[in-house]
Amino acid sequence: xxxxxxxxxxxxxxxxxxxxxxxxxxxxxxxxxxxxxxxxxxxxxxxxxxxxxxxxxxxxxxxxxxxxxxxxxxxxxxxxxxxxxxxxxxxxxxxxxxxxxxxxxxxxxxxxxxxxxxxxxxxxxxxxxxxxxxxxxxxxxxxxxxxxxxxxxxxxxxxxxxxxxxxxxxxxxxxxxxxxxxxxxxxxxxxxxxxxxxxxxxxxxxxxxxxxxxxxxxxxxxxxxxxxxxxxxxxxxxxxxxxxxxxxxxxxxxxxxxxxxxxxxxxxxxxxxxxxxxxxxxxxxxxxxxxxxxxxxxxxxxxxxxxxxxxxxxxxxxxxxxxxxxxxxxxxxxxxxxxxxxxxxxxxxxxxxxxxxxxxxxxxxxxxxxxxxxxxxxxxxxxxxxxxxxxxxxxxxxxxxxxxxxxxxxxxxxxxxxxxxxxxxxxxxxxxxxxxxxxxxxxxxxxxxxxxxxxxxxxxxxxxxxxxxxxxxxxxxxxxxxxxxxxxxxxxxxxxxxxxxxxxxxxxxxxxxxxxxxxxxxxxxxxxxxxxxxxxxxxxxxxxxxxxxxxxxxx
Numbered sequence: 001x002x003x004x005x006x007x008x009x010x011x012x013x014x015x016x017x018x019x020x021x022x023x024x025x026x027x028x029x030x031x032x033x034x035x036x037x038x039x040x041x042x043x044x045x046x047x048x049x050x051x052x053x054x055x056x057x058x059x060x061x062x063x064x065x066x067x068x069x070x071x072x073x074x075x076x077x078x079x080x081x082x083x084x085x086x087x088x089x090x091x092x093x094x095x096x097x098x099x100x101x102x103x104x105x106x107x108x109x110x111x112x113x114x115x116x117x118x119x120x121x122x123x124x125x126x127x128x129x130x131x132x133x134x135x136x137x138x139x140x141x142x143x144x145x146x147x148x149x150x151x152x153x154x155x156x157x158x159x160x161x162x163x164x165x166x167x168x169x170x171x172x173x174x175x176x177x178x179x180x181x182x183x184x185x186x187x188x189x190x191x192x193x194x195x196x197x198x199x200x201x202x203x204x205x206x207x208x209x210x211x212x213x214x215x216x217x218x219x220x221x222x223x224x225x226x227x228x229x230x231x232x233x234x235x236x237x238x239x240x241x242x243x244x245x246x247x248x249x250x251x252x253x254x255x256x257x258x259x260x261x262x263x264x265x266x267x268x269x270x271x272x273x274x275x276x277x278x279x280x281x282x283x284x285x286x287x288x289x290x291x292x293x294x295x296x297x298x299x300x301x302x303x304x305x306x307x308x309x310x311x312x313x314x315x316x317x318x319x320x321x322x323x324x325x326x327x328x329x330x331x332x333x334x335x336x337x338x339x340x341x342x343x344x345x346x347x348x349x350x351x352x353x354x355x356x357x358x359x360x361x362x363x364x365x366x367x368x369x370x371x372x373x374x375x376x377x378x379x380x381x382x383x384x385x386x387x388x389x390x391x392x393x394x395x396x397x398x399x400x401x402x403x404x405x406x407x408x409x410x411x412x413x414x415x416x417x418x419x420x421x422x423x424x425x426x427x428x429x430x431x432x433x434x435x436x437x438x439x440x441x442x443x444x445x446x447x448x449x450x451x452x453x454x455x456x457x458x459x460x461x462x463x464x465x466x467x468x469x470x471x472x473x474x475x476x477x478x479x480x481x482x483x484x485x486x487x488x489x490x491x492x493x494x495x496x497x498x499x500x501x502x503x504x505x506x507x508x509x510x511x512x513x514x515x516x517x518x519x520x521x522x523x524x525x526x527x528x529x530x531x532x533x534x535x536x537x538x539x540x541x542x543x544x545x546x547x548x549x550x551x552x553x554x555x
Contacts, residue, residue, distance in 0.1 A: 012104050012113055012162060014073060016210055021060040021077070024206040028053040031202045038195035040186050040464065047363050048195035051090035051391075054367065056203070058084020059097055074105040082398060083369030087391035089196045091368065091398050092128050092140060096200075099127035113162040118155035121148040121169055131394070138183025140196030146176035147204055163211035170204040177201050189465035245271045245288040248311040249295040253283040255303025266298045332381035332410050335434045335441070338374045339386040340366055340396075342422055343516065343544035353429045355386070362547055365392050371399035375414060376407065382438045384445065385416045388425035390482065393418045415442045417449055420482060421456075422543065423511055423553035424449040453505070454553045455480045455498040457491050457521070479548075492524050495550050499525055503533055507554035510536055513543035514550060521550045 028035075032049035039046020062080020066073040078098035085094040103120040125148040129135050150172030151165040180194040181187040187194060208214065255263070260276050260283060267274045271289030285305070289295045292310055299305035337354065341347035342361030350357050356378045358366045375383050383403070387396040393416065400414035415438070419425045428445040436444070456479040460471045466484035471477060478486030478498040485501070488494040499510070510529050514522040522540050529538050543551060
């Protein structure tokens with residue numbers, strides 16, 4: 001579908017949607033460290049900003065690829081966001097973006113743009129709440145709902161425009177974000193606003209910028225700061241061919257306004273499909289040419305090119321031809337386990353158990369697309385996913401449902417066992433038995449994972465309030481069942497307290513997984529168990545995971 005068709009279906013220009021994802025990517029890139037730092041836990045394993053940024057990057061790449069391939073751009077944006085989603089925040093954001101894109105795509109010329117935009121925000125909010133089993137107020141859900149309500153009120157006014165809707169929505173989001181500490185005690189104790197809500201606010205600010213040219217003033221910017229959005233460059237309408245120029249060159253250019261006519265003329269001598277658009281010193285440049293260097297030098301002669309992108313058409317043509325000639329998909333057979341591993345040693349353990357491994361862990365959560373690729377590439381008819389990390393459970397569920405929707409006709413079945421820790425995943429894969437029926441195997445693995453009592457130790461990186469009281473940077477923290485339950489001065493002592501509590505209800509097997517910086521902790525913990533619980537077996541593995549020197553479980 002070309003852009004003309006899209007505009008026939010909706011008064012909201014496709015170019016505006018493309019500009020939105022471009023600006024949203026840049027805004028989240030700038031804010032990602034800030035959003036990551038809003039993680040209320042004392043350990044720096046929160047990556048909300050990074051996950052949201054990567055999700056929007058995937059959406060941007062997907063819609064641009066669809067434009068290049070003359071595919072449906074808005075559905076591509078929705079699917080790209082879904083496949084690129086990482087962690088809880090990324091998956092919820094992908095639901096928001098997908099719902100909004102579907103509403104815009106379904107609009108008709110008779111509908112007011114303001115109404116369409118308000119309904120897109122409302123449907124995004126509804127979808128985000130539906131994506132969460134137990135919605136919690138004071139989160140990104142609350143911030144978007146406030147934005148949607150303000151957008152609906154603005155749209156009801158006579159003569160309202162979509163810009164009015166987004167301006168009201170963005171302002172309401174910022175206000176709702178400021179109230180999130182009043183709704184969640186953990187935010188109030190940490191003295192921060194919700195990280196996901198801040199990310200949503202950044203995205204809505206980007207949407208407002210697209211339609212108004214104004215950028216809401218961030219707390220770190222001087223008064224009066226603003227940005228002018230760069231007009232979107234349309235891809236060339238002509239088909240790629242071996243007879244045409246070999247490369248597409250695109251870049252942004254900082255240059256005086258009077259330089260544009262001369263640059264257009266020079267690029268016209270070098271190739272075709274020349275577009276130079278912009279204003280107020282910022283230009284977007286596009287040309288098809290055989291001389292990449294000369295096209296970039298032409299920009300250097302009049303200003304400063306940046307964000308340069310070069311595409312080799314021959315590679316695109318070859319890729320399309322290879323895809324068209326690809327053989328039929330093989331028949332699915334057997335059963336495989338897909339496991340997320342947080343360290344090299346853990347990856348080896350899961351691989352030895354026969355699992356397909358996807359690397360993960362704090363700061364590197366796998367995307368829905370990565371999990372989907374692992375599901376489809378293993379060639380199994382039945383697949384069990386072990387996310388082994390609470391923020392990755394939702395991405396695993398999204399990958400499972402997408403895989404079944406795409407390959408259900410081939411008989412593919414996928415089950416997600418909601419393992420929240422690596423040790424739960426190890427316990428589950430240990431009882432995996434392909435000889436059982438799929439449902440029996442999933443039931444047994446799920447029951448085993450649920451009955452594992454698990455803990456860990458780590459070091460506090462910041463001051464915070466935990467369930468065990470306040471902690472300071474450098475304090476040793478003990479984690480039990482996902483909560484910070486012990487605060488102490490030394491990791492080894494805290495590890496023994498955690499083990500003692502895990503064994504309080506009895507147990508037959510203790511599993512200890514040492515991390516990248518364990519420094520003898522595993523040996524000390526093993527000796528303690530052998531002395532005080534001699535009837536309990538101990539198994540020690542070298543997991544190599546970061547940030548958590550020791551993982552422990554009791555079965």
